[in-house]
Amino acid sequence: MIDVTEPQVWVLIGVFATAIFGMLTWQTISFNRALKATIDGLAARIDGRFAAVDAKLDGLDRDVQALTRHVFGTDPR
Template identity: 50%
Template sequence: MTEPQVWTLIGVFATALFGMITLMSTMFIRIIRTEIGSLKTEMSSEFRGINQRIDRLDADVNALMKHAFGIDRG
């Protein structure tokens, strides 16, 4: 092989390697963003569920106090 052919092959391989690194990093970043978004959605739905259970518990405590002691806290 002549020297220009070697430099051409080096350039082709370097370009291919750079392209693969770019593609993999782009895909990795996209996957991480998707996973963080789904985790955010899941956590926020869990917190909403906890709030609903606490609100329901408050209503149950109010009903028990009204029934047991005739006290209405609400």
């Protein structure tokens, strides 16, 4: 039986600990990149939808102003 005091045991423990720490680091970095890409894509979609709603509201505001001028007789026509 090999004792825990043997240098080979400590080398193997160090190698396995380093390997696990390296894999954990790689997974964390990979997950963060994927999460950032997803959030950036979602932000772009939300910005696009807000721009579309703003355009519709501008059109609606223009229509309401025209109707108000027509109803209250301030229409230059």
